[in-house]
Amino acid sequence: MTRPNRATRLDVASVVAHGSLRTVTTLYAAAAKAVIDGVVIVTDLETIRRVPPNTVVVLSAHMGSGGWQVSAALRHAWERRASAVIIPYSTYAESVISLAERLDINLMAAEQDPSTVALALAAEIGAVKSVAEVDLAQFARAVTRESTVSNVLKTISYRLGTLRVTLEHDGTVLAAAGGADRDGVPVHVDLPAIENWVRVKLVALVPKIRGYGPDEVRTFLEVAAPSVQAAWMAGEINDMAASAPTLALAELSHAVMGDAGTIDQVYPNLLATLGWHANQSYVAVWISHPRHQPHRVGRTAIVRLLWRKVWARRPLAEVLGGWLSVIPVSDEEGPGWIEIRIREKIGSSLAELGFSAGTSRRQSGIDDLPAMVQEARVAAEYGIRVAPGAVTSFGQLGVGAVLACTDDAAVTLVAGLTLPELLSAPDRDQIIRDTLAFLDNQSSMTLAAKSLKLHRNTLQQRMNRVRDVGIHLDDPAQLLPIHIILTVLKRGLRVPDTD
Amino acid sequence: MRTLTSIDVGHFSTGANFLACHIDPAAVFAYEDMIQRALPTGDVRLLSVGELDPEDLVVALGFVTQGLAIADMPPVGDEFIGCIREIEKKLGRKVSALYSLAAGNINGILPLMAGLQTALPIVDSDPMGRVLPLISQTTLSLGGVDISPIAVMGVTGERATLDVKDPHRAETLVRSLVIELGGWAATAMYPCTAKQLREHGIHGTMTRMIKIGEILDAEEAVERKYVQLVDLLNATRVARARVRHMESFSRERELGLPTQTTSLTLVDEVTGHIIRLEIENEILLVLVDGAVAAAVPDIVTLLSAEFGRVVNLDDVRVGHLLDVVVTPAAPIWYTDAGLNLAGPPAFGLPLQHPRRHD
Known part of the structure; x- marks a missing residue:
């Protein structure tokens, strides 16, 4: 898909530079980029406490007439993450500008009637939003066309300026696309919920200095989430068959x-x-x-x-x-x-x-x-x-792997891998019995010989063969694994357990 | 009962200035001087309201001003005696004790002089617990105690007695008279029984002024004084900040309020906080970075950071380092009825007090 060139969201700097706010005087320009989602004219402080984020707050002429009200309005606007505060031209004082600077919130003064400023800005916001809606519809069509999770993620990432997009479950990245930059504000959207299904979410890392704001990115993720889900489920069906x-x-x-x-x-x-x-x-x-x-x-x-x-x-x-x-x-x-x-x-x-x-x-x-x-x-x-x-x-x-084995077949496999000389030895059965007796009697040659009804020296002589077939009884770490292996192998012996 | 000494009167004056919330203290100091000079002629007796017979008649004394500072046209001296006599004549009984219309500033201290002149004791209570600009802004008014009859006497010797039920209407009538009487007038109002004052007044407020003075007048380090003030008043130092900007007529005011509006901007050099004070007769509002840190009826006082002395508006200069201290008012002022009568909207500030939750 083609990445659109037109901005889908207004920001204060561009609107002041060449938009509907070009006639206002900037008293303080915030360091951080401020986007604009709406505008409201306020006639009392309580109204500001309810404005949504990214709103331009235009103070009525009445409100702007009290210096302290401008200070309080700035504070409330800052708390509500407003984009900017516009006050009547004649009312600002140095202290108000200082407060705007301290709070790092855009402060502007308008010579025109506040309602005129607000209406012009509202019209511009409306025009941009309609462009954004069209853009969002094109994006929805683009992600719907993709049939794999990977390609859907790539489409999202590309549309959002190659920012990193991931599909995650409980912090585990299942699939990813986009840049390698790991810094930014994470924005996540849960995939549509399916009963008893694991929770998976779509996550985008929004760099603080890039063009898209978290809310805007969230909108794109919400649109794309069903396509991610569909592609994943389709892939799952294919994998199941394959x-x-x-x-x-x-x-x-x-x-x-x-x-x-x-x-x-x-x-x-x-x-x-x-x-x-x-x-x-x-x-x-x-x-x-x-x-x-x-x-x-x-x-x-x-x-x-x-x-x-x-x-x-x-x-x-x-x-x-x-x-x-x-x-x-x-x-x-x-x-x-x-x-x-x-x-x-x-x-x-x-x-x-x-x-x-x-x-x-x-x-x-x-x-x-x-x-x-x-x-x-x-x-x-x-x-x-x-x-x-x-x-x-x-x-x-190594032989230690048998400690993780849960059945005889697995132990036999490990034995075949680690003790091939034993398994191919012609006197295998005797070595197994002798060594097991030695291990069963806590490495006592005397007791082992007694249990085998042999003379101690006879058993001692036979045990020399054990090292020849790769069994190292002088390594304490191998004693338990060898004991397990030999116990399992002994079960397969055809000859009775007597010499 | 306690008989005040000359030193007590000095402390009383300091305390009255502390609680004046920024009002020019020239008249307070003038009264302090007068009382101290007159002390050899009699006693200033301070008693608690409980020491009076419940049916004893008590009356509030206070100046009502309308644009003219009392220090600019000092009283002749018989104005309050005249008011007390008018009340006695109107009610047909003797006044047993006097009390201050406000626990601060000139109206806090002047009854001491009237007490000396009349040999009447002063009650350790008042109906404001601080200074408020309107005679209707009292806890007696909240309690339904009649404000009238009100005796008014100007510097010319002219006098009037008003019978009016509604305290707000009384406000309008008294202020109209005051303008005609030359800019200020002595008044006696809220005549009531000791029982009524005990039920609806704020108590210990005269003693509190003396204690504040004892702390502030002591030869001690500023921080030590603050520790004692916090302990005594449950006060808070909101900021230590340097004055950056002053402006007058910063906001519209309603006609009838005896004031001019002023704003003061300070900057806390450690935290960077911007503190804005909105002032009428007294400091009404403290904004820290635009957020309300205190608002009337909170009592806001400015103290010099270096000496811990009360700083008044006329003394403030850009560059001064000040401590902004907030003392809570009496609890009744934070009730819905109290805030309706003396909260920010009553002073033309369209905001909700931080302690109001509705």
Whole structure:
């Protein structure tokens, strides 16, 4: 849309310079720019106490005849944030000008009859307001044409001189457009309320020295708010539909509790039918919310809106315990770039919401898709424990990650990542039993040997193997995670718990 | 009962000047001098209204002026005696005690002289609790006590007695007479019983003037005096500011009010506040940055910041550093009826008193 050149609001300086107030004498010109929304002729002080902000107060000849009344009128006008006070020409005194200077309010003297001045100004205000109405209608049409939240915000920002416009929920910026200037007076308008829906507001930062006043900006935001809402809801519907394959994958991996081969046996060619390709590499991203956080209607819409900044073409699917996206990646892209992108785009927002993101290791083909989903989930849940807003890569986890795991499958995944030598060792089962006995007996070799019905020296000899498979029992921080991992692994042993 | 000494009279004069709200004190000082010179001839007895028999007749004494300063044409000396005799003749009974028409300025102190002349005691009460310009602006009037009969006597010896029910009508008639009598006249009015004065007057106001004088006349630091004044009067120092601008005839005035209008602008050099004082016979209004900080019936006094002395309008010069002190009037003046009678609109100021909430 074309940015209009004409001012949609009068200000005192321009009206005095070349408008209807060019005949008045300026006794004091306020430092701050004062806009004009209306004009009123007052015949008593009480009337001034009721004038709306940005009003030019014209004192009647009768009122202006008392010096103290001019002082009191200035005070009342200042309290009401009036644009200016116009007094009859003959009545001002130095003290009145001093007070105007002190209050920093425009003070002018008119030789003409006050009603003549007021009528001329009223006519000029009316003309400008009609221009403003037309301009507002054009703006409304422009925002209505936009179909995404981002574009609606850009349209608002552009129309208001590229000032920063954001869509916010509880202080979290969901989408933004416009300048990077963070200083200014915030003006906000709530999006139209939907029952039980989260409260989201449209915010503009109005610089103090720029052309638009807060009230004017608020008007534009109010006009644009329904379009923002509509674009957001349309995007939400699209994301919901586009996330169906991801949702299906999550549900299938959860229902079948197996790998892709198992899924393929139960539902032949289903993954391929849903759009997953055997010759493509993927990374799963899981966003977790704290377990204690109550579910709120609209929370998914907020996370999806944020996610559009990261990967608009792979929207999040709402799954049990969080949100999931599986992103196709090419081999040219280096490791860690997805995590960096998530941190840059939404890291601070995730922290404000108390959420964390986790990523799986990159995998080729569709065989490991269910495992990727679990890896991403484990990484995200570990991130929640570390710090809200963390973006954690599963590949970077250590054995300590099991402390965040809530089920055996997750612990097994972490074990596969951190103790591969143990899992592939031919004497794995014996190492697991021996080490568990040692840990169960508070690191007492004697008691462990007794529980295993072994000689102490025999167990001592066997424990030398533990370090070979990557278990470091001399690190106190690893004792609990190792204990958990081995306890879970022991449940899967086929051989009875005896030597 | 208390017999006043010459020192008490000096303090009384200072207190009367403090509560005069800016009126030229020349006549007060003249009366102070006269009373002190006459003290060897008799006693000035001050008693509380409770010490009188409830049916005792008491009468208010006061000058009513219409454009002429009393100091410019001093009284002969028998004017108030003549007024008291007229009241006694009219009512057919003896006056038992005198009281001041106003607790401040000339009308505050003059009954002491009349008391010396007549050997009558002075009641420690008055019907204004401060100085107000109109004889109808009294708490006795609020209480429904008759203002008449009113005895009026001018410097020429001519006298009249008025019988009029409505205090406002009495105002008009008395002022018409005063003009004819030469610009001021001695009056005796509000003759009533001690019981009526006790019920509708303001009490302790004569003693208060002496106490104010004791504080201000003491050889003490200004700030120490202010601490004592605040304690005694529940007063507030609104500002310490330097006089920037003076202007006369700053606003229209209604015919009949014995005054000329003046405005004073001061600037508080520490805070930058602009203080505007609107003055008629007394300071009516204090605006701080255009906002009402005090308004009649608040008692506003200007004191020199350096010495803590009362400063009167004739003494004010651009550049003077003054303290603006506000003392609340008697509580009855802040009732709806009180503010209707003596609030800002009664002085042609179309604004609501800060203590009025309706």
